[in-house]
Amino acid sequence: DSGVTQTPKHLITATGQRVTLRCSPRSGDLSVYWYQQSLDQGLQFLIQYYNGEERAKGNILERFSAQQFPDLHSELNLSSLELGDSALYFCASSDRLAHIDTQYFGPGTRLTVL
Amino acid sequence: GNSVTQMEGPVTLSEEAFLTINCTYTATGYPSLFWYVQYPGEGLQLLLKATKADDKGSNKGFEATYRKETTSFHLEKGSVQVSDSAVYFCALSGVTGGGNKLTFGTGTQLKVEL
Numbered sequence: 200d201s202g203v204t205q206t207p208k209h210l211i212t213a214t215g216q217r218v219t220l221r222c223s224p225r226s227g228d229l230s231v232y233w234y235q236q237s238l239d240q241g242l243q244f245l246i247q248y249y250n251g252e253e254r255a256k257g258n259i260l261e262r263f264s265a266q267q268f269p270d271l272h273s274e275l276n277l278s279s280l281e282l283g284d285s286a287l288y289f290c291a292s293s294d295r296l297a298h299i300d301t302q303y304f305g306p307g308t309r310l311t312v313l
Numbered sequence: 314g315n316s317v318t319q320m321e322g323p324v325t326l327s328e329e330a331f332l333t334i335n336c337t338y339t340a341t342g343y344p345s346l347f348w349y350v351q352y353p354g355e356g357l358q359l360l361l362k363a364t365k366a367d368d369k370g371s372n373k374g375f376e377a378t379y380r381k382e383t384t385s386f387h388l389e390k391g392s393v394q395v396s397d398s399a400v401y402f403c404a405l406s407g408v409t410g411g412g413n414k415l416t417f418g419t420g421t422q423l424k425v426e427l
Contacts, residue, residue, distance in 0.1 A: 201356065232414065242402065242417040254412030289356060291415075298406040298413035299345045299364040304357040 202226065203305035205290050211311045217278040220308045224271055224292030230254075231273040232293075232302055233265055237286040248273055249296050280312045315340045319403045319418030326393055326425050334388040334421045336377075336403035344405040346370075346379050346386040347415070351400045360388075360401070393425045 202225035210218055224231050233245040244257035248267035259265075262280075267273045277284060287309050291302040320335040338346065345364040349357040361370030366381035375390045386403060403418040 201358070203356075230412075234415070241419050242415075244414040244416070247412040247414060249412060255410045255414055257409075257414060291357075296412060298408050300406075300413075301347070301359055301362060302406070302415060303359070304349075306356040 201303040201305065203290060203292050203303050205288075205305035205308050207308060208306065209309050209311075211313065212280060213313055214280055214282060216280050216312075217276065218280065218310065220275040220277070220288055220290075220310075222273045222275070222290030222292075222305060224273070224290075225294075225303055228292035228294045228303075229271065230293045230296060230300075230302075231267055231271070232291040233259075233273070233275050234289045234291065234304075235286050236289060236307070240286075242289075245275070254296065277310070282312050285310055285312045315344065315405055315407050315416045317403050317405055317416055317418040320421050322400075322420070323422040323424055326423070328395055328425055328427055329392045330425075332388070332390040332393045332397075332423070334401055334403075334423070336386045336388065336418060338384050338386065338403075338405050340384075340405055340407055342407060344407040346377070347404045347406065348375070348377055348386070348388050349402045349404060349417075351402065351420070353399075357402065393423070395425045395427060398423055398425045 204223045245259040247255040290305045293300040348360040361372045363370040363379035404415045
């Protein structure tokens, strides 16, 4: 158990809908990262927050947004969903902002768009 | 940009065989290097890491050495067990914008048979 929690574990929804994925980092960790894992794209970095502020952005679609709240939990919002958004979404956390720090991953949220 | 090239799978070995999974990288600066393992239906778990050239990461019988001259971080284990069956990801962590991110290889599926 990494100490990172993600809810829900599974989500099934329809095209055009909007969903919110939630992540609670390990106790004391200030950095939160979101990754997408799909069969065709592999594991892709989406976005990083550190202590409430966005710090790095990857190949995140404009339809996707994220935020980190004062209690350090984070939410990833996916809107106008398309079939191709079906994937496993992972949250990870680390204690600081340094690239030498280990990122600890949650169990993931499996999103299925029908 | 940063990239990771990983040995194609699947790899099938008999129990107690020697394992090597090749990983090479392209990066600017001084990245940290990681191996993560993903068991079926689970998130990514850190297996080992190395943060500078010539460092050797090790855990649970697995080892990998950060070779800057060959830009490699090959994973090895002297004697694999059935319980090692999983997907292994090589990753590098580098600075991006005001933060940092992991760049992953495509993953190598390992199957160990009795």
